Amino acid sequence: MPDSKKPVKRMPGEDRKAQIVKVATLLFAKNGFKGTTTREIARKAGISEAVIFKHFSRKEDLYKAIIDSRCSEGTGQSRLINHLKGKKGKEVFKDLAAFLLSEHQRDSSFLRLLTYSALEKHDLSEIFIKTKGLELIEFIEAHIKSLIDEGVLKKTDPAVAARAFMGMVLHYSISQELYGLKKYFERPNETVIDIFVNIFFEGMKRR
Amino acid sequence: MPDSKKPVKRMPGEDRKAQIVKVATLLFAKNGFKGTTTREIARKAGISEAVIFKHFSRKEDLYKAIIDSRCSEGTGQSRLINHLKGKKGKEVFKDLAAFLLSEHQRDSSFLRLLTYSALEKHDLSEIFIKTKGLELIEFIEAHIKSLIDEGVLKKTDPAVAARAFMGMVLHYSISQELYGLKKYFERPNETVIDIFVNIFFEGMKRR
DNA sequence: AGTATTAAAGTAAGCACTTACTCACTAACT
DNA sequence: AGTTAGTGAGTAAGTGCTTACTTTAATACT
Known part of the structure; x- marks a missing residue:
């Protein structure tokens, strides 16, 4: 039996x-x-x-x-998002950028897996890309939207603005870690983050 | 047969x-x-x-x-750079972004080749990545530097600023064309470019 | 308790096929 | 006639995956 x-x-x-x-x-x-x-x-x-x-x-x-x-593991990014929810304004962008840069520097395998997955398209890779790639974008998009509603930032399509900021940060990571360009260009993370956040925040500020 | x-x-x-x-x-x-x-x-x-x-x-x-x-073919980017030399100020950024976005949409194979090359590292891929990846960065870096010297933009490390702008544009292309995210997000190129350039230019403007 | 039964975890060897790469050879042009 | 561009049929070394078999250890049955 x-x-x-x-x-x-x-x-x-x-x-x-x-x-x-x-x-x-x-x-x-x-x-x-x-x-x-x-x-x-x-x-x-x-x-x-x-x-x-x-x-x-x-x-x-x-x-x-x-x-x-x-996809299901909620270790990295979800914890990050929880952490970010306690922050406000400019801080969110700084903390987000700092986390991503240091995380990718520490271990670029996730970045590599995601990129390989995008190039060699398998059945599941789309879901992977979508969940992992859009998770943060959507969070930051919501944050930007609320800052616009508060009148801190000027009226702009939050989805595009979110992509602008994430693009700066992620492409920097990708070119440094994946394209191996850090040999030709090195600055302290804080310097880079400061400039990125400043450009974005000043560029979006309502005046 | x-x-x-x-x-x-x-x-x-x-x-x-x-x-x-x-x-x-x-x-x-x-x-x-x-x-x-x-x-x-x-x-x-x-x-x-x-x-x-x-x-x-x-x-x-x-x-x-x-x-x-x-590497040696001077068709695409060099012609672009020549075109950009005739422009000034904000125009340069707009034209650059417009060219890259439409070029990658038309044919993403170059982007794919570059990315595959970065992941599967071969002897020559580093040179490829370096020449092709840094060519535009260096041009835009020089342009930013001159705008800073003219007092149009505020004093900022031009190398980092250039990477900020290129990051916005290139990561947008990569996520749309390579990661296949255009299913989930579509805006007219002009809209995206307008916002990107505005954020960057306003964020960098001396005041 | 001690033994038999079972099922899973493991292996060495090998199958059918694909890979990059070679070579003896043919036709065609100058 | 000799060079050139081309081929069909190979090769050895992989490739994903299977088979036939052994070990291990927990359970079931006196």
Whole structure:
């Protein structure tokens, strides 16, 4: 009687599964989906290739698992958004920029994964891009809108303004970390943030 | 024998080598270096695979040829820079943004090639990234510097300011064309450009 | 308790196919 | 006749994925 009582215990393979996803994430971020072999993943995880296929029937499923976990995990950005909700005015922009720059400098793998995902289009990548890429935009858009309503900022399409600010910050991160341009250009984060926020805030200020 | 996919035919004066580079550029931009097979290139060029290796001893050499030609070709950006030299003040920013947005919308393959090149790092990609990525930045940086010296803009590190403006424009292009976010957000180019340039110019203006 | 049963976790080897790359050879042009 | 551009049929080294089998450990049944 296989169904009579199924104790809800930790599936024995759960740890391994998580480990495989972890290793795969590393490698996909480094070399892309197409540039990573299942053999490589197995080797780095210290197991045989077949184990991977015990847990994920296709290589593509591994990718899905990564995207899924990255989408649902509320660690990074949601905590950031909560933190930002306590701030007001210019502070929000400063804190947002500071967080993003330092986070991407510390570990650029998320940025790489997102970009690879955009170029090699898979089924789920669109959802990934959309949730992760638009999450912050929408928050900052709402913040800008409220500042406009308060009369602090001049009347401007908040969606476009939000993209202007995020563009400054994100493209800076991308060109420094992904394009590897930090060899040719280095300034302290605070300096860059100060100038970016100033340009944006002064440029948007009602007068 | 006729191919199911339309072969990219060789132009009358064009030699095989140039044709191969052309086809490879298309495919590398679409699927990346690792995601493109020599077989695919041959098929699309309507020739056998061996011909490719008559002209390029390794697949990597094909990539080098692409990067080389893209680096040395003065068609797109240099002409733009010449055009911009006739303009002054705010106009420069507007024209620059308008050119980049419409160019990337018309054909995003250059953007894709550059981004793939950044992720899959090959020997030459750094030079590619550097020349193509920094060319415009340096021009706009010089323009900003002169506007500061004239007293039009307030004293700011021109390198950072240039990156702020280019970030707005390029990240907008990238998120629209590469991340495929234009489904979720569409505004007329002029509207976006107007807002971007306004934020930047007002934010930088001396008062 | 001690033993049998079961299921999952693991492996080594290999399958069918694709990859970049080669070569012996043919036709065509000068 | 010799150079050139081209090919079809290879090659060895991968590729994702499967198979046939062993180990481990928890459970079920005397």
